[in-house]
Amino acid sequence: MSATTPHPETYTCRHCGGPREQATSVGGSFCSERCLYQHRGEKALRQIVSDHRWCATCFRQIKTTHRPPESELRSMDVPRHIRDVFIGFQERTEHATEGVDIDERTDGSSRRIEYTRTSCSCGAVDPCDRHEVLRELDPAETIQSLWRCLNSLERDGTLQRRPEKDAYIEALRDSDRDWVYAIGRALYAE
Numbered sequence: 001m002s003a004t005t006p007h008p009e010t011y012t013c014r015h016c017g018g019p020r021e022q023a024t025s026v027g028g029s030f031c032s033e034r035c036l037y038q039h040r041g042e043k044a045l046r047q048i049v050s051d052h053r054w055c056a057t058c059f060r061q062i063k064t065t066h067r068p069p070e071s072e073l074r075s076m077d078v079p080r081h082i083r084d085v086f087i088g089f090q091e092r093t094e095h096a097t098e099g100v101d102i103d104e105r106t107d108g109s110s111r112r113i114e115y116t117r118t119s120c121s122c123g124a125v126d127p128c129d130r131h132e133v134l135r136e137l138d139p140a141e142t143i144q145s146l147w148r149c150l151n152s153l154e155r156d157g158t159l160q161r162r163p164e165k166d167a168y169i170e171a172l173r174d175s176d177r178d179w180v181y182a183i184g185r186a187l188y189a190e
């Protein structure tokens with residue numbers, strides 16, 4: 001006969017992978033509030049990145065997309081199968097700049113291919129990259145541009161949730177500018 005002492009079962013946090021207990025979990029599967037909102041912020045940030053119109057470092061808009069009305073596309077003889085998938089004409093904004101990127105070959109040939117691409121004037125050559133140092137050069141500006149970015153993406157339907165300014169500012173202050181956390185808090189304000 002053995003006495004079993006019930007011990008709380010330990011699970012894994014969906015965001016940081018650390019241990020969590022059922023009783024103290026946040027949002028079902030996170031170890032902390034920080035992890036919950038970071039997770040949500042990360043999801044939104046990935047959408048910002050895949051959108052390609054925004055710089056993931058400074059959050060300024062580097063490209064705009066304009067889609068003419070259907071009737072105009074038809075009058076331009078754009079075939080139906082193209083019209084169906086056509087996102088729009090792209091234009092660079094004043095924040096865009098020409099950057100030189102390098103593609104290092106991994107096939108053992110040690111060849112380096114240099115090519116030009118649309119970069120951001122903040123210094124990020126690849127607008128999909130996140131450079132913490134560049135982002136922190138002008139935090140006040142970054143706070144503004146991220147706010148504008150979130151609002152613009154909500155308006156055009158890329159983000160399904162409307163950002164909330166108080167929650168956004170508070171989150172930045174509380175977390176000493178954890179940008180990903182602040183995105184999560186802004187979009188999922190209670």
Ligand SMILES: [Zn+2]
Binds near residue numbers: 015
């Ligand atoms: Zn966690």
Ligand SMILES: [Zn+2]
Binds near residue numbers: 055060120122
């Ligand atoms: Zn930038």
